[in-house]
Amino acid sequence: MKLTSLATHVVAVPPPHIGGMYWIFVELETACGIRGLGEIYSTAFDPNALVPLIEDVFQRHLEGHDPHRIERFWRAAYSSGFTQRPDPTMMGIVSGLEIACWDIIGKAAGRPVADLLGGTVHERLRAYTYLYPKNAAGDYDYNDPDLAAEEAVRMVEMGFTALKFDPAGPYTQYSGHHLSLGVMDRCETFCRKIREAIGARADILFGTHGQMVPASAIRLAKRLEKYDPLWFEEPVPPGQEAAMATVARATSIPVSTGERLTTKYEFQRVLQEGAASILQMNVARVGGLLEAKKIAGMAESFYAEIAPHLYNGPVGAAASIQLAAATPNFLIHEAIMDFSGFHAEVLKTKLVVEDGYLIPSREPGIGVELNHAVVAAHSPYRGERLHLQMAAEPADVKQFAPAKG
16 A cells, blocks of 8 residues: 555634634545545644645655555654654644544554554543633623633533633743732632532633743642642643643642643653643644554553643544543543534534533544535635734733632
8 A cells, every 4th residue: 555645725714713723634645545634733834834844744754655654654754854853843744644644544444543543442532622601792702700600501511521711811922921910810710600600510621821930830729729620731831841840749730731742752751750640632743643642651651641632623633532532541632612613514524522522433544524615615724823823922910900700
């Protein structure tokens, strides 16, 4: 079996851009006509600028090769240009192409990818969602704790047993910084009102997007401990595992991290330092399915769990669900509500969410196919914004008051 062609689709996500501004899908095809689908989560450059890089990686390391040889491809790309070090852009590209190879392997074998990664452990997967509260005008409003509490009740009634929110902004490119008293009051207000609204029916997951210095993270964690969050996510910027470990040792709240990390080498340092007990790799960035499985295995030996990150498209979600289904130390998986809306429209068949649980596909491969008419109608992305962006100015404590109530 030989790979012969590549197609790349940069798909613009329509407003309100839930899941990011765009998604990057890749399709590989073999000489015998089997097509594989993958998704690339690479966010530092204009997605259209990545297209020639994706083509270069395919031509150098995959074209004419057998898609079964995942290790050969991974090592060739990881070592490209005499590098041999974690690179988010290269690993994002590798991830999408590697997922597409696994999709081909599964289709050729007539088995879902989970069966090829060790076999299904979980028939259904506990899921959480961000809160997406709307105000009276129908607009998303993330600054009102009362609206957040109302939305939390609605999500619990849909079956979700965990809910995530992140009121600690602004998220500035000048992080880490020290949160103001007003912002810390706002964070505590959100936790208090959501906990009062849902009681013990669901876990609360507190996100911070790596914006704090350790001292500030510890101060905030002390305030939040009384609400018993399941996790305190990425309390300091990525890259200094010892600093995150300082936070982890100072709080009873489990620390989670990993959406911005890539390869087993970065996650090894997190585990070795005791920086986090919950790993949030994104399979569309971390280096692909096999790399994510290796990280999960390392975590298992440290009695740590995985909670795959997913703020991108449904192809990456489908692949990640297959990983989670085959992972003994799986904790919970990110969902984007029930994956309706554009997440459903861009696929031929919607991802299945039942009573707050993800149901892994038993179709061969990763279990999803693109709706090419919808893809064509939303391609290519022509906006200027990247997938996600940080505030361009440093945090100003005078601008950020506590939440009302």
